[in-house]
Amino acid sequence: MTRVWFNQTFSNVRAVLDLIRQGDADAEFCLICTHPDPGFPGFLAADEHALEPPRLSGADYVEFCLEFCRTHRIEALWPGKEATLLVEQRARFAAIGVQVLAVATPQVLGLLYDKARFALEASRFHIPTPATIAFRTADEFESAYERLRSIHEVLCLKPAKGVNGEGFRVIREEHAGLDGLVRDGLYSIRLGCLRQLLVQHPPEQTWLLMEYLAGDEYSLDAVGDGQRLIALTQRCKRAGGAYGQRIVARPELTQAVSELTGHFGLSGLFNVQFREGSHGPRLLEVNPRFSGGIGYTGPTGLNLPYLALRGLIRGFNAQDSRDAPRLAPEMRVLELTQYQHHGGAV
Known part of the structure; x- marks a missing residue:
């Protein structure tokens, strides 16, 4: 039986573990799940579970993972938290008999997690990315908005790095008062408000202006x-x-x-x-x-x-x-x- 460790990740790992268990008729795999939260839902579907130390990151987290693999006889690591860093250190894990299950090389992972670089790389594919321009300043935004708005009726924006739709907003040009807030919900921002934010609080990271689909x-x-x-x-x-x-x-x-x-x-x-x-x-x-x-x-x-x-x-x-x-x-x-x-x- 191969001992497979799922380190800290999203709660939907519960579905992943449950489906693996359904397919594993010969009991090939022992599924181990860790997370800092004692009530983490993934624990319910794991064969074994344990708590991770909270607020650990970077090189310190890699050292924790290596020690956890040694003490719990881990043979394969399905990385969640710090996935890119763990893949970069896969030779150290291999030296103690642990296979890091990487979706791609560290270089490709870095590209996929950076939506600005990915949009540029993927713009020539069979199905391309939407029209996209990266910006960091109010002036860069205005230039990008003028260019894309001349082609597309509605635009949107999101951070170049993020998960699960964090920061995504549709840009609304009209002013509809409180009724507009009800209609548009949580995923829109008024153009005037956005411009004001960019001038008063320039973003620390790159954002993407895109055609809205x-x-x-x-x-x-x-x-x-x-x-x-x-x-x-x-x-x-x-x-x-x-x-x-x-x-x-x-x-x-x-x-x-x-x-x-x-x-x-x-x-x-x-x-x-x-x-x-x-x-x-x-x-x-x-x-x-x-x-x-x-x-x-x-x-x-x-x-x-x-x-x-x-x-x-x-x-x-x-x-x-x-x-x-x-x-x-x-x-x-x-x-x-x-x-x-x-x-x-x-």
């Missing part, structure tokens, strides 16, 4: 072997917040993810985001980690977390290559599976 969003959960796409589930999240998600199979999105897999050398489980615009779908980002909605893939019969873990540990077999890419069948998923308590402690 008003159509459906597509979240694609994928497994690659470092060269080609092995399996793929395409989830459509309807614009306007419709209930549930549709599992679809659009050939152009499959082609785009295949291209990304080969270009960036992606292996294991990762996520790709697209959104429909006035000129078709556009590539938003590649997340070198499992997605927040990975649980929606469970009912499709295509167990991506188990397929990724088995492939990374045992190697992707000839059948995986022959069937690639395997696609989840079209369906509608209204509810996530209810997870069971499994207990366990380190």
Whole structure:
């Protein structure tokens, strides 16, 4: 039995662990989960769990991880927190018999996490990124806004580095008072207010000004072997917040993810985001980690977390290559599976 450690990450790791357990009929893997919060939901689906020291980062966190691997007989690390740094130190982990399950090289991870660099790199792909200009100052914003606004009716912005839509805002030019606040919700900002903020409080990091894509969003959960796409589930999240998600199979999105897999050398489980615009779908980002909605893939019969873990540990077999890419069948998923308590402690 291979002891696999999932260090601090998002609460959706509970779905990942549950799906791996469902696919692991021969009990190949012992799943270990750690987090600083004693009530972390991922503990419920792990074979063993333990608390991490809070507020640890950088080189100190790497040393903690190395010691944890030694004392708990870890054989494989599926990195969450400090993923890039842990991948950079994979030789040190290999020296103590631990395989770091990296989606990509440290250089590629750095590119994927930097949305400004990624937008430039991916602008020439089969499905390109939306029109994007990076800015840091009020003057740079004004220049970018004038250029993009002459082409696109609505623009939006987000930080060049961030996760789960942090900082994303649609820019509204009109002034609609309090009624506008109710209609636009939390994800918009008035142009005048934005300009004032940029003058009074210039950002410390790079931001991206982009064309706004008003159509459906597509979240694609994928497994690659470092060269080609092995399996793929395409989830459509309807614009306007419709209930549930549709599992679809659009050939152009499959082609785009295949291209990304080969270009960036992606292996294991990762996520790709697209959104429909006035000129078709556009590539938003590649997340070198499992997605927040990975649980929606469970009912499709295509167990991506188990397929990724088995492939990374045992190697992707000839059948995986022959069937690639395997696609989840079209369906509608209204509810996530209810997870069971499994207990366990380190």
